[in-house]
Amino acid sequence: MELEQTFMNFLLHHQERHNRTYHFLILMDAIISAAKHIEHSYITGALKGNLGQAGKVNVQGEDVMHMDDIAHEIIIHYLRTTGRVIRAVSEESKDIIPLDEEGGRYFIYFDPLDGSSNVAHGLPVGFLFGIAKRNLDGPEDFHLRPGKDYIAAGMFVIPTGTLTIAFREAGTWRFHIDETMNYVKPVRITLPDTPDTWELSFNATNRYTYRKEVQEWVRQNERRYTFRYLGALAGDFHRILTRGGMFMYPAIVNHPDPKKLRPEGKLRLMYEASVVAFMCREAGGHAVDEHGTPILDIEPKDHHQRTALYVGSKPLVEDIANLLKGG
Numbered sequence: 001m002e003l004e005q006t007f008m009n010f011l012l013h014h015q016e017r018h019n020r021t022y023h024f025l026i027l028m029d030a031i032i033s034a035a036k037h038i039e040h041s042y043i044t045g046a047l048k049g050n051l052g053q054a055g056k057v058n059v060q061g062e063d064v065m066h067m068d069d070i071a072h073e074i075i076i077h078y079l080r081t082t083g084r085v086i087r088a089v090s091e092e093s094k095d096i097i098p099l100d101e102e103g104g105r106y107f108i109y110f111d112p113l114d115g116s117s118n119v120a121h122g123l124p125v126g127f128l129f130g131i132a133k134r135n136l137d138g139p140e141d142f143h144l145r146p147g148k149d150y151i152a153a154g155m156f157v158i159p160t161g162t163l164t165i166a167f168r169e170a171g172t173w174r175f176h177i178d179e180t181m182n183y184v185k186p187v188r189i190t191l192p193d194t195p196d197t198w199e200l201s202f203n204a205t206n207r208y209t210y211r212k213e214v215q216e217w218v219r220q221n222e223r224r225y226t227f228r229y230l231g232a233l234a235g236d237f238h239r240i241l242t243r244g245g246m247f248m249y250p251a252i253v254n255h256p257d258p259k260k261l262r263p264e265g266k267l268r269l270m271y272e273a274s275v276v277a278f279m280c281r282e283a284g285g286h287a288v289d290e291h292g293t294p295i296l297d298i299e300p301k302d303h304h305q306r307t308a309l310y311v312g313s314k315p316l317v318e319d320i321a322n323l324l325k326g327g
């Protein structure tokens with residue numbers, strides 16, 4: 001029997017080594033508890049009628065709650081128990097959620113169940129989160145922080161049972177869930193340097209809706225790399241982190257249906273793009289928006305702000321960033 005180091009043990013040592021407080025441990029313990037509950041609800045979701053659309057009634061005549069709402073409620077419950085979170089931003093809540101404005105230490109930004117088109121099939125989705133810290137002695141605190149201010153960011157791929165988490169200046173680490181529902185076996189992730197394994201990931205249906213330069217880039221580069229697209233950022237980015245290459249969701253500027261135009265991009269800055277950009281940076285990669293600006297430098301103006309995203313291996317992202325800057 002092979003037994004492994006648990007995530008909590010890894011984190012305790014990490015905090016001790018860096019002379020950190022226990023507050024972050026309390027927060028991470030809550031996040032882990034939430035993820036385990038979501039994982040369980042998701043695996044058993046189809047059986048209980050929870051993978052359908054909200055607004056439906058199940059065979060017992062009860063209102064079916066959409067899995068996104070279930071995941072959101074679970075996370076908020078556990079965050080509340082910590083007493084350490086000032087405010088939370090969730091994809092599932094239009095408004096910011098005030099939790100502990102006085103005693104809290106952290107701001108958290110999360111997407112409880114990202115990759116909604118996979119939900120009805122029980123296929124991979126993600127719980128993505130980024131954490132910033134209260135400015136204890138500086139100016140007034142505010143939750144609209146750029147990704148470079150995050151102290152940690154991570155994602156659970158559900159129901160795959162993985163946690164990937166990056167700590168500021170301390171790398172990106174992957175854990176797997178074991179038979180006792182503990183996340184175990186820390187493995188440090190660095191993007192591979194050589195292009196042999198690189199992959200490209202984007203919604204190919206959209207390729208003719210991108211601006212001309214991006215379409216041209218795709219034409220020139222697509223045959224060099226394997227193409228993979230799952231349709232859930234956490235799952236697609238999970239592959240990029242180990243295989244290298246690039247995930248992109250460019251701005252949609254040439255759609256014949258004006259309702260489908262997304263000149264700002266589709267993904268959300270604070271709990272999608274910045275989260276993967278942070279993990280990517282700690283793994284040696286890079287991420288930019290439609291102007292070639294590093295994602296982690298973008299100062300959000302709204303907590304649900306959208307952005308285009310190009311994330312992955314540095315040479316590839318830098319190559320497209322040069323072209324984007326020129327446009």
Ligand code: F6P
Pocket residue numbers: 114115116117203231232233234236267
């Ligand atoms: O919420 C964003 C999201 O579900 C991501 O997880 C995913 O990468 C993207 O949307 C997929 O969008 P599309 O269906 O347009 O390819």
Ligand code: MN
Pocket residue numbers: 091111113114115272
């Ligand atoms: Mn999402």
